[in-house]
Amino acid sequence: MTSVTSPEPTGPLLVRVRAVMPALAPAEQRVANAVLADPSGVAAMTISELAEVASTSETTVIRFCKQIGVPGYPQLRLQLAAQSATENIRPEVGGDIEPGDSLADVVGKVAFADERAVRETAQQLDVEALSKVVAAVAKAPRVDLYGTAASSFVALDLQQKLHRIRRVAFAWSDVHVALTSAALLGEGDVAIGISHTGTTVEVVEALEEAAKHGATTVAITNFPRSPLARTADLVLTTAARETTYRSGAMSSRIAQLMVIDCLFIGVAQSVMPDARKALEETAIAVRGHRLKSSVNDQQN
Amino acid sequence: MTSVTSPEPTGPLLVRVRAVMPALAPAEQRVANAVLADPSGVAAMTISELAEVASTSETTVIRFCKQIGVPGYPQLRLQLAAQSATENIRPEVGGDIEPGDSLADVVGKVAFADERAVRETAQQLDVEALSKVVAAVAKAPRVDLYGTAASSFVALDLQQKLHRIRRVAFAWSDVHVALTSAALLGEGDVAIGISHTGTTVEVVEALEEAAKHGATTVAITNFPRSPLARTADLVLTTAARETTYRSGAMSSRIAQLMVIDCLFIGVAQSVMPDARKALEETAIAVRGHRLKSSVNDQQN
DNA sequence: GCACGGTTGTAATTCAATTACCTGAGGGGT
């Protein structure tokens, strides 16, 4: 129902490149890889040189520029130069986790990847879209959340948070139940689908069903061109880079959680006269389950 | 007709421009002024536009480039872009979220808090203790995970991850079930209790029960002096600072996830000849549930 | 097997950047 989200995401260039990658044609992906492999190097190349490096034609390079929302090649060079200039300030701990890494290495790499996922997600997050989602959720009689596997925990987390501020929300991970639930939604309700790749059939189907019944649909995914994103009225993109070894949905999940936290706080702010107070009250409810010896009084 | 000017100065571009200024011809000085006045603006101009702004010709602009030691105009643009990008690096955000904050503020603050939680948790994480936990989990016939509310999702996440590498793990959030399960543990088994405050009765009790039956007990908590930490054989501490407004277990949960990711990878490394391969295989299992349009093949 | 949509490259074209060359203004030296 709501306005179609802008086709071109904003935010740091390289983040955007990674996000659009899967939706690109093979030759364009070669260009993308060349750019990601050596951003500052590419900034120094002419279009013909880059075409050469990516074993393709100048035309494809131009097309690649348009795909990632840059009007022309010179502009790409500029942005690349600007970007890599800022990158070099804080060095990358970089590299994927190797089988032989020590535990200390693992901790360092995981922490770095998570930090980066959070930072980049925040940078590129479409606040406009987020505020539309907040508004929709705030006045929705009911909110459905769809997610499978690791994303199901994210859905559950949001469900629980929304409950704490008296919003009606349901997190479904079972396909059939999710579809039935989606069919019961109506105008004004909100359906949120969560999937890192944006290609999980179950989630896409549930969201389609929800849309069919007039609900506002929201996608939380890493890939703005994915089927899930195309299905949704509003898209919130994360910016995580999963690698094979840590494929178990690690930083992607962290990024998703950050997004839903922002969403939650936004809703809390707009729904409650003083959300702080409401949260304190629910905290009091679980106080009986706390042991002494800690000044702190928050949950879990 | 080159090398007329003295020693080629190096260093930041704009500094160089200022330094050479007095030695320039009037028309070139006008160019220099335009550049100094709006570096990033100039980076966006073509040579003709800059010539226009400096009320001179393209030729003079080129001459200016050579004067300051830059081979051509495109290179000047690149350096200008890079330079001005480094100038404005984001300031620290800090502070708790206020009821009146805009969504953009919220996003910035949440991201900052999460980043910090991850960084600080990694810094203070006891790798020695972690490696003991890894060893225990790696050879445990069975692993029990206890967590309530938000921490229960963390427990579920770890359960699911361990399953993917064929470790037997159970996440319990129901008090009674957790206690019964704990009572069935034995020597060699591992029980992990997750609680931000470390004061959740249910989790502490379950861990005590597990200890009574000879299991190795592990606490994941923010507070090393908490009841939970005192109960456990091994303690992994997080370093999140929750505040009232964002009390819904936000960065604490992120920090916990980071810890369990490290734990998981450690276990994966020590258990499997090649964990990477095993993970790829499980990824293939869900491939049928993926839609096309994505070259990418990771889960959720 | 054929039509279609999407991908890619070739060739033509446009436009930015660079160079070659010209003009005119000052500034001695005779």
Next chain:
DNA sequence: ACCCCTCAGGTAATTGAATTACAACCGTGC
């Protein structure tokens, strides 16, 4: 005062990069 030399500054031609128009190609579904 005149001439010549130098050098700032610009015009116009040239080069080469970037872009667009178009055509060939390939897999896919009917």
